[in-house]
Amino acid sequence: MMRRFLLGLTLAAGLPLAARALPPVPPAPPVTLTPDRPAAPAASTAAKPDARLERGRYLAIAADCMACHTAAGGKPYAGGYAIDSPLGTIYATNITPSKKGGIGHYTEADFARALRAGVRADGSHLYPAMPYTSYAQLTDGDVGDLYYYFMQAVQPVDEPARQTTLPFPFNVRLSMLGWNTLFLDNKRFVPDPAKSAQINRGAYLAEGLAHCSACHTPRNALMAEIGSQTLAGASLGSWHAPNITSDKVSGIGAWTDAELTAYLKTGHVEGKGQAAGGMAEAIQNSLQFLRDDDVAAIVAWLRTVPPVRVPGQTKAAFSHGSAASEEAALRGMAGATERHSLNSGAVLFSGYCASCHSASGAGSTGQSYPALFNNTATGGNTPANLVSAILFGVERKIEGEEHEAFMPRFDQRSYVQPLTDEQIASIANYVLKQYGNPDVSVTPAYVAQARSGGEKPVLARAQPFMLPGGIAGILLLIALFVWLRRRRQRNV
16 A cells, blocks of 8 residues: 555655455454464465465455556556656556566565665665565565565566656665665564554554555654554545544544444445545555454454644544535526536535535435535545546446445536636635534645645755755865864965
8 A cells, every 4th residue: 555655755645546456365264363473365275276386475455555556547567557646657567476567586685684774685775665664574474475476477568667867965765774774663563462452453554564654654854754643544645544543533542343344355444434545445455355353353453543633723634524415596597608617516516416415415315425525535634635636537346336436626627617626725725614623725836736636745845956956065165164274274
């Protein structure tokens, strides 16, 4: 899940949704699970299954490797997937067992070093768009099983993936050595003896393989996770990964176990929220395929995460709003039809939203199109996910469901109707006032910023000044050296 993703030094942007999904993993018979050896999915004995391969395959699903290392329409794990980070576009590498284009020449030790320390076989450093800061917790056994799966079961693709080229100084991969020294905790997962086996299993899955903190934890000026704010919510470019601590107001403390389980498996809980952006991608490609006992373990672990309350928040995001309609008042009114002159929130909502979400905002029967009230996207302290959903749409496909969750996009790439920044701001403000948190508002400038990838972090804003600043610093040092030398000569 990159969500993934997510994200280290360079990721503060949400990942686009993927339309691909691995086939579901059939349930396995009851077994004793350990972080080192998760149970393999059941298979026919007649087929003489390779248990180690199945373990590796399951681990690859749990780690959401497919999402980032497979481009849309591309071959599995062949790389080329574009990750739009605030510091530039990062292209995922080919991790098929091809010796020409992939990692076929990697030894298991090379694979482990790349996975857990962010260093490739040639010694160059990976960017933390690859969540090695989380994978560092993986046990030797699980790393070995993953290596075995990729080398034995993944089809090799000889074509190398597109190379990442970031602007200076982010293109200097050696700089990651310093970042890793400061922020990489390269320690393996150690179960907490004071907690149950289920909670320890959930911690291993969520903190390591699923790398939840990569998206849900805010970051400092150097793009490292802030430990005191673990899972307290973070900006991901245009999207926002919400607070998933145990706090009952700001987090998921008021959600039931059944609701959390349903959300992780389907991305939808009526009266609470729906997954979009990077979370929809994580559910579509990874979480929905986890064993039920593993999902239960993640839920159990989430209950233990220390609560973090957003300052000033007194009402849960999902508790805002109720059904309301202004449709009757609009009947018989003359309205502008020109795209750039139509800016009334009520009229725009009627034309572009009400047909799916209903005139009252109650959504469709069965909630294929969700209600706009009692919805975390409209009731949160930030309009990020509401605006991003309008701009970029929502797509989420769950195995076994007759219909996928879908909302068209309304940005410049829309095949329905591109909307201006002013129009999207008007719709968002109308929805927030009618159904969501009325204390939150949206400006056209905010929409424009979201359209371009969201607010830039400090490092991205500083980048244009780094080269001239570095040159100026060097010249200053030279001038200081010359001045000191001349002064010394005069004093002789």
